[in-house]
Amino acid sequence: MMDKADLQDSVPLCLRGQPFDRRVFLKAASLPCLAACAGAFAGAKHAVPLVAAPMPESDAQFIREAQFYEKQPYKKIKCKLCPRECVIDDRERGYCGVRENRGGTYYTLVHSRVVTAHIDPVEKKPFFHFLPGAMAFSIATAGCNVNCKMCQNWEISQVRPEQVRSTYAPPAKVAALAKQNRCATIAYTYSEPVIFYEYMVDVADAGHQEGVRSVVVTGGYIHEEPLKKLCPRVDAVKVDLKAYSEKFYKEIVNGELKHILNALVTLRKQGMWTEIVYLVVPTLNDSDQEFKSLARWVKSDLGPDVPLHFSRFHPEYLLKNLPPTPLETLERAKAIADAEGLHYAYIGNVPGHPAESTYCPKCRKVVVERVGYTVGAMHIKSGKCQYCRTPIPGVWT
């Protein structure tokens, strides 16, 4: 949940210095932002065309047959991408709003259909054990396969692709732009990359051809088969684990916890570098018992080295009635995770807090110093603590 698309903290490619508020930015600037990319495609590194590119006459360039679905009688299809398994009639869409049954064939409508793009520090995703200090060329399409009441990017995640301005950004151009802007990685983020799976995989492949890696910021609501097929194509995954209770998932997320836990286990078994964010929502998922159960599960099923970020909630979307998470709640959560034996529990969305930095679990010295999204001193050499030689898991180079 740190990866908010309004980017007051990071630099939108095309709007540097423009006094846009969040709504104006999302509604009006997403396309110019990508138009800036288009300028960059033409060779100008920081082209700033503030005029929106015209929408295409048809949506044909955004449409590809979906990879994971079953055909059923009477032109129905069953989507097999995520555990929701929508059964969809002809001319209808699934829960995500970006996949459509057309005459019994299922299509993604968002291939290369980017609604926002920015260059962010990888810490904003957040990844704390993946190329600290690197920049991530971050993209999103419209749509999401859950509907979290606290979504901070709902203006792009909870809409259909035709309801938000977008532009055509084919994989090779995204990869080239990322390289041109010296981004070590491309990040699929802001909305939910599972729902633009085909595009994500194609961009990741194009990125690797350019020497640019790929990280996925996801809610983890995905079936095992597509997840396993994704793993060899990307380099790290951050999962938003929204709570450790089915009740929360049912009432607040419109999903099921068990599938997220399964996805996390799959990621670890596939050897994927994985980090977890837990957005602490006051009164809804902030009990000691829930923190304890979560920490015990992470330790037992994923291992103590998986970073767990306890992140501060801000009132958004359908949960504007709740206050921001008190700092003491976040510190309590971290203390419980530490006590349960997790090695890398962090506090997020609290710039300047000491728990933003990485500490060696053995000698307790700071090995990666952070203030906000800025990385200071690094004391990791060859993947080990510079002081005591304890291995620090992660992707450091």
Added chain:
Amino acid sequence: MSPRPGTNRRDFLCLAGAALLGAPGGSKAAPPPPAPAKSRVVISRDPQLWKPGAGMDSNRLQKLVDRAVQAFYGRDNASEAWHLVARPGEIVGLKVNCLAGKGISTSVPLVEAIAERLQQVGVRDIVIWDRLNSDLESARFRINEKGPGVRCFGNDTLGYEDELVTFGSAGSLLSRTLTQVCDAVINLPVLKDHGIAGVTMALKNLFGAIHNPNKYHLSVGDPYVADVNMLPPLRQKVRLHICDAATAQYEGGPSFMPQWTWPYNGLLVARDPVALDQTGWRIIERKRAEKGMKSLQEMKRQPTYIATAADANHRLGTNDPTRMEIVEV
């Protein structure tokens, strides 16, 4: 005036009201409150609505519409009845349902018949609308965004409001056609089965006014359908529901499945969308039973959202048969 010891709030209010009105208290029982008006649902049918091999008989359809609306308002002629629907100068939206294309959508002849009557009572600005221009075109409506004449366009023409409106589990952006164009809306759903929500008629057709209907098909649409109908502009602007049941579908919806359609040759008219949907649901169940099919409950898609729409949190109408007046004409 303080409540007496031993009286609860309800007793106090009753006593206080009686005192203020000067009503005699004591032993004489108060008369029962007047029974609430029943929700009227008119079912108007014509077995000769379809001309063999030649489609719908538009003259008979016009008469069917008039008969239904007159019966609903208890008027002797069509003009008087339609004057009660809309006033001259108002912009009236006709919310059709075109998802299933030309097979089973709100029919063009029905919309023409309604538009003609509205024009005759002085309504000059009429807008036929649904989700998408492409949906309208697939149901044989001609897009006419600016006029002259009856306008016709999908939500994609004007888009959606920027501000989220919420009720219960629903949080949506509303169609600008609804919020900025229409003074009043006549809801024109189709009588048909729905593979997820059980049935789709008056209540569910208004999903076409929001930007995110795909989010509200969980749990057979319950409570989402009821919650969406609570959004203020919908509650305020929808004047009448006229359900197109010339052809109805009892299985396989919302897509058009001709093998499961039948000529019901009728219309259902109501101001109470809950009563209309309850009535239409029963019609579909009867047809399913007649065809030897399982009930929607047995199929685990009983449209429970209809009862939810009638509950104390919604009060969108009644699903209680004793509080409904079914008028067949």
